[in-house]
Every structure is written in C-alpha cells, then in structure tokens.
Amino acid sequence: MGDEPLAIDIDSAPAETRRVRCRLCGRPLxxxxxxxxxxxxxxxxxxxxxxxxxxxxxxxxxQDTLPGV
Structure with missing residues (x-):
C-alpha cells in the first residue's frame, strides 16, 4: 500500500460494463x-x-412596380 488513490478510473472500464442512464427519464443509454x-x-x-x-x-x-422601370 502506497500513496495511490483508491478511485477507479471510469474511462478504463469497457463501455459495455458501464451503465449510463438518461438524466431525464432514467433509461439506460x-x-x-x-x-x-x-x-x-x-x-x-x-x-x-x-x-x-x-x-x-x-x-x-x-408589390407595385417601381417608378421609372
């Protein structure tokens, strides 16, 4: 154990495993x-x-015609 953060990098996970839901209705995107x-x-x-x-x-x-035309 070092000084490494415990946060997981979201971008490193494959897109199929990450669930992203609609901000309005909550359906999976x-x-x-x-x-x-x-x-x-x-x-x-x-x-x-x-x-x-x-x-x-x-x-x-x-439109009326222009004068002089």
Whole structure:
C-alpha cells in the first residue's frame, strides 16, 4: 500500500460494463451520442425541439412596380 488513490478510473472500464442512464427519464443509454450528452433521443427531442421550417412560411407579396422601370 502506497500513496495511490483508491478511485477507479471510469474511462478504463469497457463501455459495455458501464451503465449510463438518461438524466431525464432514467433509461439506460446505449448510443455513443446519447451517452456523451446524457440524454436519450426522445428526451433530447423534448428538451431541444427542432426549429420551425421557415420555407413553409414564405409567401409572395404583391408589390407595385417601381417608378421609372
């Protein structure tokens, strides 16, 4: 026994043995992106919804012709 710390290095354990759970619902996370963010795909979509599609809001506006054209 020396002055070595008793903490276990989490990164040295294989990914299959470490259980990472979703911070919102508590389900086990399996995907690398989900494990990195700590949120499952469904919970991530709830917290970060996709922005509105601006292409659906575009419309043509009638304009008068410019003078001198």
């Amino acid at each position: 399996t995907g690398p992106d989900s494990r990195r963010t700590g949120l499952g795909p469904a919970c991530d979509a709830k917290l970060h919804p996709a922005g509105p599609d601006i292409r659906t809001r575009r419309h043509e506006v009638e």
